[in-house]
Amino acid sequence: xxxxxxxxxxxxxxxxxxxxxxxxxxxxxxxxxxxxxxxxxxxxxxxxxxxxxxxxxxxxxxxxxxxxxxxxxxxxxxxxxxxxxxxxxxxxxxxxxxxxxxxxxxxxxxxxxxxxxxxxxxxxxxxxxxxxxxxxxxxxxxxxxxxxxxxxxxxxxxxxxxxxxxxxxxxxxxxxxxxxxxxxxxxxxxxxxxxxxxxxxxxxxxxxxxxxxxxxxxxxxxxxxxxxxxxxxxxxxxxxxxxxxxxxxxxxxxxxxxxxxxxxxxxxxxxxxxxxxxxxxxxxxxxxxxxxxxxxxxxxxxxxxxxxxxxxxxxxxxxxxxxxxxxxxxxxxxxxxxxxxxxxxxxxxxxxxxxxxxxxxxxxxxxxxxxxxxxxxxxxxxxxxxxxxxxxxxxxxxxxxxxxxxxxxxxxxxxxxxxxxxxxxxxxxxxxxxxxxxxxxxxxxxxxxxxxxxxxxxxxxxxxxxxxxxxxxxxxxxxxxxxxxxxxxxxxxxxxxxxxxxxxxxxxxxxxxxxxxxxxxxxxxxxxxxxxxxxxxxxxxxxxxxxxxxxxxxxxxxxxxxxxxxxxxxxxxxxxxxxxxxxxxxxxxxxxxxxxxx
RNA sequence: GCGCCCGUAGCUCAGUUGGAUAGAGCAGCGGACUUCUAAUCCGCAGGUCGCAGGUUCGAGCCCUGCCGGGCGUACCA
Numbered sequence: 043x044x045x046x047x048x049x050x051x052x053x054x055x056x057x058x059x060x061x062x063x064x065x066x067x068x069x070x071x072x073x074x075x076x077x078x079x080x081x082x083x084x085x086x087x088x089x090x091x092x093x094x095x096x097x098x099x100x101x102x103x104x105x106x107x108x109x110x111x112x113x114x115x116x117x118x119x120x121x122x123x124x125x126x127x128x129x130x131x132x133x134x135x136x137x138x139x140x141x142x143x144x145x146x147x148x149x150x151x152x153x154x155x156x157x158x159x160x161x162x163x164x165x166x167x168x169x170x171x172x173x174x175x176x177x178x179x180x181x182x183x184x185x186x187x188x189x190x191x192x193x194x195x196x197x198x199x200x201x202x203x204x205x206x207x208x209x210x211x212x213x214x215x216x217x218x219x220x221x222x223x224x225x226x227x228x229x230x231x232x233x234x235x236x237x238x239x240x241x242x243x244x245x246x247x248x249x250x251x252x253x254x255x256x257x258x259x260x261x262x263x264x265x266x267x268x269x270x271x272x273x274x275x276x277x278x279x280x281x282x283x284x285x286x287x288x289x290x291x292x293x294x295x296x297x298x299x300x301x302x303x304x305x306x307x308x309x310x311x312x313x314x315x316x317x318x319x320x321x322x323x324x325x326x327x328x329x330x331x332x333x334x335x336x337x338x339x340x341x342x343x344x345x346x347x348x349x350x351x352x353x354x355x356x357x358x359x360x361x362x363x364x365x366x367x368x369x370x371x372x373x374x375x376x377x378x379x380x381x382x383x384x385x386x387x388x389x390x391x392x393x394x395x396x397x398x399x400x401x402x403x404x405x406x407x408x409x410x411x412x413x414x415x416x417x418x419x420x421x422x423x424x425x426x427x428x429x430x431x432x433x434x435x436x437x438x439x440x441x442x443x444x445x446x447x448x449x450x451x452x453x454x455x456x457x458x459x460x461x462x463x464x465x466x467x468x469x470x471x472x473x474x475x476x477x478x479x480x481x482x483x484x485x486x487x488x489x490x491x492x493x494x495x496x497x498x499x500x501x502x503x504x505x506x507x508x509x510x511x512x513x514x515x516x517x518x519x520x521x522x523x524x525x526x527x528x529x530x531x532x533x534x535x536x537x538x539x540x541x542x543x544x545x546x547x548x549x550x551x552x553x554x555x556x557x558x559x560x561x562x563x564x565x566x567x568x569x570x571x572x573x574x575x576x577x578x579x580x581x582x583x584x585x586x587x588x589x590x591x592x593x594x595x596x597x598x599x600x601x602x603x604x605x606x607x608x609x610x611x612x613x614x615x616x617x618x619x620x621x622x623x624x625x626x627x628x629x630x631x632x633x634x635x636x637x638x639x640x
Numbered sequence: 641g642c643g644c645c646c647g648u649a650g651c652u653c654a655g656u657u658g659g660a661u662a663g664a665g666c667a668g669c670g671g672a673c674u675u676c677u678a679a680u681c682c683g684c685a686g687g688u689c690g691c692a693g694g695u696u697c698g699a700g701c702c703c704u705g706c707c708g709g710g711c712g713u714a715c716c717a
Contacts, residue, residue, distance in 0.1 A: 088657075095660070105659055108697070118697080142660055143697065188717085225717070321717095347715055358713045360642055369715045376717050403711055404643055433645080434710085471679055499653060503646065504710075510666095511652065515679040517665035518653075525679055533676045572656075583652060587664085598672095598681045617677095640679075 056605035059304060063568045064102060064134060064150060064158070064170060064561075065091050071131050072104050072146075076120065078128035080114065089125075100137070100147035101561060105124065107144035110381040118144030152551040155560040156613075160549040162563060163620045168627055169567035172215035179217045182208045185306075185313060186400070187584045188225035189298040189320075190234050190278045192253040193305055193453040195443050196433045202493045202633060203501055204399035205311045206579045211397075211629045214574035219391055222313050224302075224320035226295050232277035233263040233270075248351055252301060253452065295320070305453055309489060310633050324382040328374045331382050332367055338418045346370030352413035355406065367411045380411045384427075385420050395426040397577065402431035402502060429481070430577050433504035435496075443507050457489065463513055464488030464521075475639070483637050487521055488513070494520035497632055504560035518587040523625060524636055526590035529597060530622040531638040533615075537603045541619050550613040555592075555599040557618060562592045566624050570631070579632065586628045593621050 090105040107125060111118035122140045131138060135151040160416045162169050184204020187193045193201075204220075212218040237259035279287040299315065306313045332348055337343040340350045348368035354535030355363035367378045387393045398408055408429040413422035416530075437444040445451055465484030468475070475483065495512035498519075499505050515521050534541060551560045569585040572578075602618060605611040626636050 090657085090659085091717080094661090099660070103659090108659075112697085145660070186717095228716075230716085345714075349714075354643095356642055356713080358642070363643090364714055366657085366715050371715080373715080379717095401711095402645065403703075406712055407717085409644085431645080440709095444665070467679080468687095472677085503653090506652065508652075514666075519665090520680070522665095525677085527679065529680080536676055576656090580654085582655080587654095591664090594680060595682095597676080601676070603676050639677085 045604065055236065063564050064154075065093075065565070065568055067134055068104070068131065069479040070150060071129060072106070072125065075125045075129040076106070080110070084110075094147065099141065099145070100139075100149040102150070103150045104146040107140075107146060112146065122146050140230055151599070152557060152559075152560075153565070155557060156549045156551040157553070158564055159560045159617065159620060160547075163547075163549065163616055164545065167213075168620075168624055170213060170215075170563070170570050171567065174215070177215050177217060179219065179392050180211050180395045180397060181219045181221055181391055181393040182211065182397045182399065183221045183223050183383075184208070184397075184399035185297075185302075185311070186225065187254040187302055190231075190252055190294045191225075191256050191298075192450070193302065195451045195456060197452065198453055198456070198492075199432045199435065199496055199501075200399050200401070201306075201313075202267040202309070202496055203430065203579060204397075205243070205313070205633050206497060206631060207397060207399065207430065207573075207577055208312065208581075209633060210570060210573045210579070211583070213627075213631055214570055216312075216395075216574070219387075219393070220313060221383075221387070222318045222320075223317055224295075224299075226291075226298075226320040227379075229274075229277050231280055231291060231294075232273035232275070233259045234270065234294060235280065235287060236273045236276045237262060237281065238290050238294065251445055252298065253450065277568035305457070308454075308457055310635065312633075319383070319386075321376075321379050324386065325380050327382040327386065328378050331378050331385070332374075335367060335414075335418060340417055341367070349588070350410075350414050350417075352410045352417065355410055355411065357550055363406075363410070365414065377407065377411060380408075381414060381420070384411065384415050388421055393425065395428065396421075397428045397430055399430045399432070402433055405429065405431055428577060430501070432501040436504050436506050438506065438508065440506065456492065459509070459527040460492040460513075461485050462488070463509055464491065467513060472640065475628055479639075483640050486635045486637050487524060487640060490524060490629070491633065492522035493634055494523075494583065495581045498587075500580050501578065520629075520634055521640075523586050523590045523629060524634075524640060526593045527622055527625045527629075527636045528638065528640050530593070530618045530625075533602050533618060535638075537615075544612070544616045544619050547612045547616040548609065549616050550610065552610075553596075553600050555596040556614075556617065559589075559592045559596045559621065562589045563617075563620055563624055566628065582628060582631060586625065586632075589621065589624060589628070593618075593625075 044284055068091045069089055072091065073085055073087070076087055076089060077085035087110070088106065091102055092105060094100050094103045107122035108118045111121040119140055122144045125146065126138060126140065129138065131148065134150055134154040135148050136151045139147050144594060182204055185197060185201040187197050188405050190501065208218050210219055234256070237255070263273055276287060280291060299318070303314070332341065335350060342349055342351060347366045347370045349364035349366050351362045351364055357363040365377050366375055368374055368380070384396060387396050389517055400408070412421070412427045412429070415427065421427055437443040461484050461608065464487040465480060468480055468484055491512040496505070511517070512519055513521060515525060533539070551557050565585065569582055573582050596617070600614055602614040605614055629636055
């Protein structure tokens with residue numbers, strides 16, 4: 043009985059939640075029509091509802107008839123007609139017709155759009171359903187900087203793509219567990235700790251510039267007599283649990299975390315010490331990873347190392363590619379750690395889905411890790427493993443992004459430059475703002491631009507870093523979206539509108555610009571779900587850009603405060619308010635703030 | 641050599657499980673401000689979707705082979 047009740051509630055939530063998107067309504071209606079026309083086997087067939095490319099073809103189109111005709115051995119236009127004969131969309135469509143080879147074009151009623159936008163306006167979640175029965179526990183592995191190394195532009199990608207995906211998954215109703223897989227272990231810590239010990243007591247001062255500190259240690263390791271030997275001994279001491287060595291190691295970690303946390307806070311990235319599960323955390327599990335692989339019959343000794351040969355991977359000799367889990371000297375590698383971490387996430391954290399946000403160069407590594415997890419039965423088929431690769435950041439000449447002198451671009455410098463450049467634009471455009479306001483806006487706009495530039499193109503591609511383009515007020519940029527929000531706030535300020543008074547206001551969709559905006563608003567939930575599924579943040583960006591663009595069009599064509607009559611004025615205020623909320627929520631999912639003037 | 645990724649307008653990018661005439665922005669040209677912020681909007685122009693085959697009623701998208709670029713390919717991560 044209890045189970046029945048819970049099931050019922052989740053169904054109700056789902057139907058109530060997704061009802062705002064015409065695409066879902068049409069998919070359901072067409073599915074029923076197809077089942078009625080061709081039998082129950084076709085109830086699950088996808089009617090292929092899409093936005094129409096051209097307004098003359100209506101608002102949405104169903105493209106299933108052509109494919110269906112082939113299967114049924116009938117004329118596609120006749121198939122379309124049969125679907126129409128059983129189709130009931132009177133509530134939302136004013137006209138449905140067949141065109142071309144068998145497209146079914148749907149012209150929506152503006153009254154339906156108005157009613158749905160009104161429903162959206164009273165929905166805190168803007169139509170995004172929480173589907174309790176589909177909610178998963180999702181572990182998202184992102185950021186993962188290295189201790190005692192400065193964060194650079196490469197970490198920015200993992201950090202903000204992972205942060206966005208975490209936010210989207212959480213908003214879509216999943217239980218998200220963030221995991222910051224800090225690089226705090228490995229042979230390089232020998233030289234780092236040795237360098238730190240030589241420097242004396244004031245660790246904080248010594249590693250305030252982590253990049254210098256690391257480079258200095260590396261130089262001494264390569265050049266200085268005896269230093270490399272001491273470093274190697276220090277590694278052994280660290281691995282052996284020597285307390286004075288561990289003390290220095292912890293110092294390095296603590297100091298590094300301070301840097302990371304500062305960057306996260308400035309960037310508005312939701313990562314705290316609670317999310318840190320560093321490499322060293324898995325040390326105690328590594329021997330059992332190897333042992334259990336052996337028990338599973340997957341372990342092979344090769345050239346003195348313990349390896350596995352996951353199916354489907356070849357090396358440069360075109361032979362099976364080995365993945366080393368234990369070196370010939372007994373040490374472990376990142377493959378071992380990644381296997382241990384995955385087991386921990388699945389067994390201890392109860393993950394249904396594990397998402398790895400890592401650069402594209404590690405595709406083969408994760409391919410082999412995933413295959414091994416499957417082969418060993420550690421990741422059952424019910425657990426989804428997602429590798430979320432991303433490309434490199436390139437400079438203007440399409441070479442990896444570097445400083446003018448060829449050095450690594452520090453993340454913190456990048457952030458400061460974004461704030462400064464945004465500040466310069468704001469001072470020019472809006473000189474009346476107070477210093478405090480300017481500074482705050484510059485930070486929100488600058489960091490927003492920096493993040494949005496990274497998120498707005500398909501992550502798999504390398505992207506070209508360009509300050510002028512990301513800070514431009516035209517085109518697919520964060521400032522453009524933020525400005526649409528500002529314009530709406532400006533209307534409310536000027537009209538002294540209390541948005542609370544807009545509750546329950548009748549929405550009217552009359553002008554073409556109003557219809558374009560209304561249609562766009564209703565698509566938000568579908569986009570959020572699509573991103574939660576595909577893990578492609580740029581789709582959300584594209585949507586928000588289209589929404590902002592639709593609002594700017596509306597703004598030009600449809601006076602709000604000076605509308606012809608009070609009902610129109612109220613309706614347009616309501617439309618503006620839902621737009622503002624959608625922009626704000628959408629940007630929030632991207633980890634980007636809004637301001638009320640800029 | 642083998643594997644993965646990328647190739648769309650001069651530049652930077654979109655293009656939803658194959659759908660109608662491939663879309664934006666920038667740059668170029670031409671318009672709209674005693675304004676709800678012109679930080680915006682409207683119009684014009686700009687394309688052999690790397691090349692060649694194939695599958696299909698229909699291909700930027702799927703398959704095969706090439707070309708070009710990037711990355712990976714055993715004891716780093």
